[in-house]
Amino acid sequence: MLGRPVAHSLSPVLHRAAYAALGLDWSYDAVDCGVDDLADVLAARSGWAGFSCTMPLKHAALDVATEVAPLARAVGCANTLLPADGGGWVADNTDVAGIVAALAEYAVAPSTVTVLGAGGTAQASVAALLALGVGACTVLVRDPARAGVVTATGERLGVEVTVAPLAPDADALGADLVVSTLPPRAADPLAGHAWTSRQAVLDVAYDPWPSALARAAGDRGAKVVGGALMLLHQASVQVALMTGEQAPVDDMRAALRAAVPDAGL
Structure with a gap:
């Protein structure tokens, strides 16, 4: 390792x-x-x-x-x-296969997807959308100017990637599936979002667990898939x-x- x-x-x-x-x-x-x-x-x-x-x-x-x-x-x-x-x-x-298999255990089949972050795991998340039958996603990042690598992944794979600022009130947080690829605790400010039972949240950060994001989404009935x-x-x-x-x-x-x-x- x-x-x-x-x-x-x-x-x-x-x-x-x-x-x-x-x-x-x-x-x-x-x-x-x-x-x-x-x-x-x-x-x-x-x-x-x-x-x-x-x-x-x-x-x-x-x-x-x-x-x-x-x-x-x-x-x-x-x-x-x-x-x-x-x-x-x-x-x-193998991150792509890991994301697909983890979501399959919870029977997550989204129509809309939002990815938080724009690093290597975000790139894998965009690639995983093909296995989910999803052709587009929104990527929320703190600095949209740094999202070049993840938008390039979308272009290579034919996945339409829309980049927007990461904020607790972002409309894209209402997607069927939200995948957080942010470092541990970086997604904590999003815990106050109005998560719903029709949503699924995959938080790839597994230490600490549950994260504030995972706990908040789970408390509101969302399917929560852990990074582990x-x-x-x-x-x-x-x-x-x-x-x-x-x-x-x-x-x-x-x-x-x-x-x-x-x-x-």
Whole structure:
């Protein structure tokens, strides 16, 4: 697991549980790594079976890769690096699958979608709309001038992206599905919005949980999908890619529940 900060990550819990269930004598470690460190960190670990990448590396992973999987190229960022034939690394993206699978567990089938934030997970959220049969969304950001990467994702995938300022009274917060990709606590000011029971909210931030946003939406009857569930499903795809085996999702879920009983799984 590469990123900065990374000590808080629950990915080691998931991957270690998967390897144990598969009978693999593998390790999975959290390695503090910034953008400028990435090439050297990978060079020093050329024999590893793969890496999970979190912020701030989701765009940098494309730059260091010798190959880029079609989905990662379309999304414009990657959260996974796998060994390439002949050396180097293949960049891939499992966040999209994680979002789709997490929403499927709650039978979320929206007609309208709003995404909060414009980073790598927001890009994956836009890509996930294709699997949901949704061709447009609104992206709410604090600084609309910084939304270029997420609008570019929409252009590559044929998803119409409308950018608007992030504010507690934004009309777009009334969408059938609201996906918050904001850092922990950054969405707290939106807790006072008039959420309704016809809505679903996916908050990818899982520490602390429930977030103020998730608690407020749930109290008003909305379906609330937690970030730990997305993490579980994106990690299961990583495990399959890294090991060549079907991921033991039930074992991974049990390990995550034991580590964080209140994570909303």
